Amino acid sequence: MTALPGPVSPPPRLLMGPGPISAYPSVLRAMSSELVGQYDPFMTATMTETQELYRQVWGTANEATLLVDGTSRAGIEAALISLIRPGDRVLVPVFGRFGHLLAEIAERALGEVHTIEVPWGQVFPVSAIEEAVVRVKPHLLALVQGDTSTTMLQPLEDIGALCARHGVLFYSDATASLGGNPFEADAWGLDAATAGLQKCLSGPSGSAPVTLSERAVEVIGGRRRIEAGIREEGDEDAPDFIRSNYFDLGMILDYWGPRRLNHHTEATSMLYGARECARLMLIEGRDAVMARHRLHGEAMLAGVQGLGLVVFGDVAHKMTNVVAVEIPEGVDGDAARSAMLADFGIEIGTSFGPLHGRVWRIGTMGYNARKDAVLTTLACLEAVLRRHGASVPSGGGVDAALDVYAGAGA
Template sequence: MTLHPPHRLLMGPGPSSADPRVLRAMSAPLVGQFDPVMTGYMNATQDLYRRVFRTANDATLLVDGTARAAIEAAVVSLVEPGDRVLVPVFGRFGHLLVEIARRAGAQVETVEAPWGQVVDPQRVADAVRTHRPRLVAVVHGDTSTTMRQPLADIGAACAEHDALLYVDATASLGGNDVRTDDWRLDVVTAGLQKCLGGPSGSAPATLSDRARDAVQARRHVEEGLRTDDDEPRGTVIGSNYLDLAQLLDYWGPRRLNHHTEATSMLYAAHECARVVLEDGLDATIERHRVAGAAMAAGVEGLGLRVFGDPAHRMHNVVAVHVPDGVVADAVRQAMLDDFAIEIGTSFGPLHGRVWRIGTMGWNARRDAVLTTLAALEHVLRAQGVTVPTGGGVTAAQEALAA
């Protein structure tokens, strides 16, 4: 059967619609992973992502897999059984970090905030002093709640008490400010399918020198490939594919064989970063801020309430309270059936209570915002909700003109 994917405007919390420039880049001819041309492409991609992450880290690379592959690679490569890990939790993806750390054998402590808020950085700093974790693992922007966690003070506390700081920036990189070096973040991972405007399947990552040293202290060399200098040290990591020590050798000067590089996904990742930097990183972040503010103004213009603490809302996802008496999934289905627009629901305590509408990547633009609001107005009216005629589009236009 030939696949004929329908046209969709992906305005949910991710994935977002891929930038046409990225899709074109993916159609380029394949080259082998040890071709000098490919080696040059890998080097160029590393250089681009150092700029996107705002870092000088030499250890900057791609993990072949969706964003979760890089999340798991970071945690399982840093954590040994019995290590203490601290996780600030303010949404679904904080709970994911807890699960992965426990699977790695960690003793996990949490600092939690209600969904719709962030964790006070002082509470995290106090917990670091109390528990003295080896690793603090935190989500920057949790799309389940649309909240963005402040990181600078957490980075300072971790550095003071010799804890490594891992940040999941899957949903924030490229659309919100992420300052790896200034905020003293030791490991940051992301994905292409949110603000970077690409497909899922490649996960940029960067490691500080001390995080790289911690990973390499657990080096595992595949049986049959050892030399006298390649004896494993410390606890052997349970994963081969997600072993960051081996991936760093693969991406580093030694170019040690590890796996067959996902060539087309590397092309995509390279083009995502190139587009962001060509447009300007600050300008790209501002484009996301403007589009997100217009969407928030638009849903309020329809008489709907925005969920969560506005002071800590991500630029690129807006959560909207579902009006009383409205079936959330019926509205989502009508948006898809009648307008080919996808919006999202949420998880856990927010499932069926909010819609999540994304303005990210290629879709962080005026026409996508206005089209989505016009369609939402029509669908709500068809569901019996009284909404101001043109209220959403008008409010968004005013926000865009401000």
């Protein structure tokens, strides 16, 4: 008889890649709390508390703010499949891997998908998006805010007003950026936004915060009526719409709303973890959390430059929480990453598509956006680079980061 495995015992890791990253200890403690029934008064009160916390995280008064049980991709799919009706035109500006993901999911929702692209490492000027909106006349604009494949942060501030002028729904995926970079759902005119916990919010993957404007809720509600066969004027030829039960945001809204209509059994431990992620952010303060990400991101940026590494992409539009660097010529990128993990217990990331094997991605986010994590990573990276044949300035990375900290009084 084969021996049974022992208890789960993961090795200690410092997760300094593009995500997932190390969770806050109190998030892990919250997730080990006692389970209760899905309609226990404590459970429903916790759901209500979590909704209010995430309204503040998103910068919104949207009543329709909730969690979708699943990874950040579950939130994306729930939003797109609930907002797109077969044949609806969808515009997706693509500046990295995750723009392609939005386009794929929109196609699976049977939307008529149109894409525009810029080279990886760049972002879109508002004028390019408006030109495409005028040309395509989409029902929905789907746009990633921060794409970790390129580390770029797409400015969103003027996109909502653009969409409002042209009668277009505006959705953004903020998985990689929420909590470490500004996001103002109401002020920027978002109709829908989704994220995950495993980046700047510093929790485990498995719960997707979602917020929906009143307009988005009306669209979802109207299309559920069509799905149910309740036709209104102008709906005579409308095809069926929401093809998923699990990701039907209308049904999920009924579950999270005052009626608490059964849809699924809420993932209780993930709810506790998501609540704690938001609570910690708000205790520290939204502005303070973003300033912390900015400081440690600047220190890491200076540090990799101090090691003589070339930063990939338009630094002016880089996310605060992750930097991509060109792998030095003659260095086996995968072997160096493996050495960082095996010898020092530090994980950094590679990338995808045209950047695979060309860059490393190093994160400073959530619990790991702190001085000791930055300095330890830079010191170990220097040692690994030397072992793999790269000529790097002795102490150059740590010294450059320390200069940033000294200038900030940190």
